[in-house]
Amino acid sequence: MGALITVVVPIYNVRSYLVECLDSIAGQTYPDLDVVLVDDGSTDDSGEIAERYTSTDNRFRLIRQENRGLGAARNTGVEAAAGDYLTFVDSDDLLPPYALELLVGALEQTGSDFASGNVALLTSRGLRQSPLHRGTHRITALRTSLKAQRNLVYDRLACNKVFRRSFWDKHGLRFPEGVRYEDIPLTVPAYALAGSVDVLDLPVYYWRQREPGAELSITQRQHEVRNLVDRFAAVDSASRSLAALDRKLKDWYDETTLVNDLRIFLDLLPDVDQAYRERFRDLATDYLSRVDERVLDRLVARLRVAWHLARARALPELVEVAAASRLDATPPVVRRGGGRYLRLPLLDAGHPAAPRRLFQLGPGVRTEVHEARWVDGRLHVRGLAYDVARGAAQPWATARVFWLREATGRRRILRLPSRPRRVAEAPSSVPYGWSGFSAVVDPRRLAGRDGWRAGEWVFNVALVNPGGPQRRTLGLGDARPGLPARWVADGVRVVPYPHRAGLRLRVERPQAWVTGTRIDGNTLLVEGRALTRPAGATLRLARTAGVLWRSYPVEPADGGSVEAASVGAGAGSSPCGVGWTARIPVAELVAASGLAHWSPLVGEVGAGWRVAYADPDGGAWELPVAAGFTGARQTVGEVEVLARPTDDEVLALRVLPPGPVVHAAELADGMLLFLGELPGGQHDWGDLRIVLRQRTGADPNEVLPPDLELPAEVSAGWRVRIPVAGGSGLPDGDWLLLYRQGADASPVDLPFDVAARRSLPRDVAVAGRRLELLPDREREAIRLTPLP
Structure with missing residues (x-):
């Protein structure tokens, strides 16, 4: 790549964490670093620790200043930055070894204004997915935008991003100083200003969660009035910025703040003193005066009632409703006339700020996929789907219809056989024990009268209630199911995969596939077949979909002759291609793993690459494995190199510590x-x-x-x-x-x-x-x- 990236690290009294943080930066697989350490008036020996890095690594520079806060320290670092790209790392957090290589690689490939990666929370027990980023970074999306992916307003961190410096300067981006939550007023408008952004599914940032007994982070001090004031100021600043850019984006953002950022303080109201409650009321009333009332009406009933009361400054009633509508509360659902209502305080009181319509549970369908599994040649999909207002207390509570719709071509529709299934219930306002389903896809039905052709199919569900059907695509929920692919006929694969809109099926006619791998000395040999002669073809390795890491030439094997070979289990034997071989130096994989500088954490993804085949005409597809594929596994020095299929049966390479x-x-x-x-x-x-x-x-x-x-x-x-x-x-x-x-x-x-x-x-x-x-x-x- 060769482009310089400046990493700004603000430092203030973090001696317990700083070495681990700076080691994770020094050990990046991307070498072209300009690391600006800003000692913001530390009173412990953090400054001396930072100085040791500048004396042994010329990529590190140290700036000292009087204590002015995180935003000012970051701005100081930006003013001193020399890189073409810009990123930020808080001094108690960590980067996985590949983080900057992946983010810069995406930007170099796409030309987007900034790239944002997934986030893992770091605790003493290991890593876990950040809830805020579970939905936004479920899948990689290159050259996307806030308008195309609305939920990106939930991605408020600055530290999981790499910004193009020219974009930063063009829009005069700068962190607010003297307040907390510095990221929100910058990152939310940045999403709106960007022509395009790259969103990557791999975690690029490990966000430390302070343990009990340690000094709490800002986000763990919600009961402090200053925290309340600064959070409102941050979201209000972002909302005002969006109002000047795009009113629809502002409405989307306001909705997320009322569900997420400010909901935190709403839930605290029953447990805080009267002064805190009154400050909340004043701040909430001011903020809500600039929120479209239609945004409030889109919220779920428990929040709709609470925020309407806050808007009306009805503090005693608001505290009472907040106590009954917290996340850990499960108010029951009752009937009034022909509707269903959440039984919260004031339901039948006729309060002017809380009319009964606010308590009504509107139509809505929740869906979630728990498992996709092939059994006897058919794809079985299990999950849940239910009406959030009615629930599913009995197997006959709701009639459900599942079907596949062809996304392209003649747009055929295939009805799927299904049956209800009982599931475990979490606390909820409605019972949904019989919301589970099992639907079955016979892949032979995906072929048309003229045979198999490549294409995509969308899973859909309709819930048929007395009030009429409710239709939607089959969403994935919070689950990350393993989605297995299968060869279903000679040269034909069916691949379930996650899409932003929900679960989909892809019918593929691969032009090349891999038959086996083996390690020969210092080389990983990948062997396969292709439908056309492989002259000029390459294998492309990517840590995440679409972001190229390295490519390796493909060479003809077997003299380029066409032989009979069976591609998939159960497929007929037919002439299907010419042999090829590619050679990947094992040393390059080991060096790029970063394991030489890193002790793997519990829950860390580690070093891995998916392998794609690219023909000389520009076509590229991930490389599926054939029936009878042989994988490779070998210890190389202090690590292991593995070549194995993934859940969706494409070739993947991994470098791991040697182990079971x-x-x-x-x-x-x-x-x-x-x-x-x-x-x-x-x-x-x-x-x-x-x-x-x-x-x-x-x-x-x-x-x-x-x-x-x-x-x-x-x-x-x-x-x-x-x-x-x-x-x-x-x-x-x-x-x-x-x-x-x-x-x-x-x-x-x-x-x-x-x-x-x-x-x-x-x-x-x-x-x-x-x-x-x-x-x-x-x-x-x-x-x-x-x-x-």
Whole structure:
């Protein structure tokens, strides 16, 4: 790449975290760094720690100034920046090794004004997905915009972004000084000002959550009046900026603040003193005076009532309603006439600021996909779909119809067989225990009368109630299901995949595929076949979809002859292409992993690349694996290199610390049995321990039980039995699967290969409890909950 990026690091009394932060910057796989450290008047030895980096690494510079706050320190860093690109790292947070390489690589490829990556929350128990970024960064979207992806208004951090310096200067971007929440007044207008932005699904920023007993971060001090004042000031500044640019964008943003940013303080009202409540009332009334009333009416009933009361300055009534409508409250639904209403205080009081219409539950459909699995050649999709006002207390409560609609071509529609399914219920205002569904897709129906052709299909659902049908595309909710692809005929694949609008199917006619991989000395050999001679073709490696990392030439094999070969399981044998080979230097993969400078954290994605085949005419597609594909696995120095298929059956390369990989999973007699291989080399795996760690929830101060450790049985491979039934079984909760070699080693993630991820049902009943496997990229978690 060669473009210089300036990394601005404000520093103030962070001696406990600073070394870890600066090491993560120094260890970036992107080398062209200009790191500006701004010591904002630290009274501990943070400045001296920073100075040590400037004396040993000429990429680091140190500026000292009197304490002026985070916004001023960042602005000082920007004024001193020398790079073509600009990013920010708070001095208690971390970057994964590939972060800047990925963000700058996207911008160099697309020309967008800035790039934004996913965010993981960092705790002492490892990493977990940032809830704010779960929806915004679910999938990679290059050259998108706020108008095209409305939920980007939830992405308010500055530190998960790389800005083009020319864009920054053109619009005079600058952080506000002397206040908290400096990011919001800058990042929200930046999204509106940008011609295009790149949104990447990989986490590029590890946002530390302070532990109990440590100094709380700003976002953990919600009860302070200054926090209240500064948060209102920040969102109001962003809202006013959007009003000057685009009124519709302002309305979208106002809606998200009332649901998210300001909802936090609304929930606190029953627990704070009268002075805090009155300050909230004054700030809320002022802010709401500039919010279109139609925005309030779009909110769910519990928030609609509360914000209308706030707008009317009805403080006692607002506190009463806030207590009954907090996130942890479950007010019941009652009938009034022909409608359904949320039973909150004032429902029948006739209060002028809270007429009954505000309490009514309007139409709406919630959908979520829990699992997609191939059984006997058919795709089974399981999830939930229900009317949020009516719920689904019985299997006959709502008639549901599922169908696929062809997105292109003749726009055919295929009705799908389905049946209701019972699911575990979380606290809710309406019962929805029978909201689950199972729908089945027979892929043969996707072929037209003239045979198979490439195309896309959209999943749709309609709920048929007495009030009429409600239709929508089948959304994914918060779930990240593993979405497996299959060869369904010779040369034809069906691929379920997540789309911003929900679940879709893609029918592919691949022009090339991979048959096997092997490591020969210092080279990873990738072997495959293509429908046309591969002269001029390349293999492209990308950490995330569409962002090129490296490309390698493809060479003809077998003399370029056409041979008979069967592409997919169950496909007929037919002439299907010429052989080819590509060579990837293993040393380049190892160097780009960043593992030489990094101790992997629990929950870290690690170094991985998806592999695509590009023909000389500019066409490119991710490289599917054929039936009988052979993967490669080899220890190289202190790491392992693996070439394995992903859930959707395309070739992926990974570099990991050497360790066990789960290859098979079984459930029998109340036990989960995991089996796998161990890497080669000189490691002694006799003290291998499988670690189960309860996953953190939304509350960073939550007290969680200690890790549970089980010794593995080690011989040629390894196995472990995890009790999931009976009094000695694993307690209820979400449990991450980790391992450690020896009692003193730090635990790391236990990776699963595709066969293991598919060998157990995602959702089964075991001795009165529901057992679910929760896939997230290359890792798994076990969820145990009581059966309803």
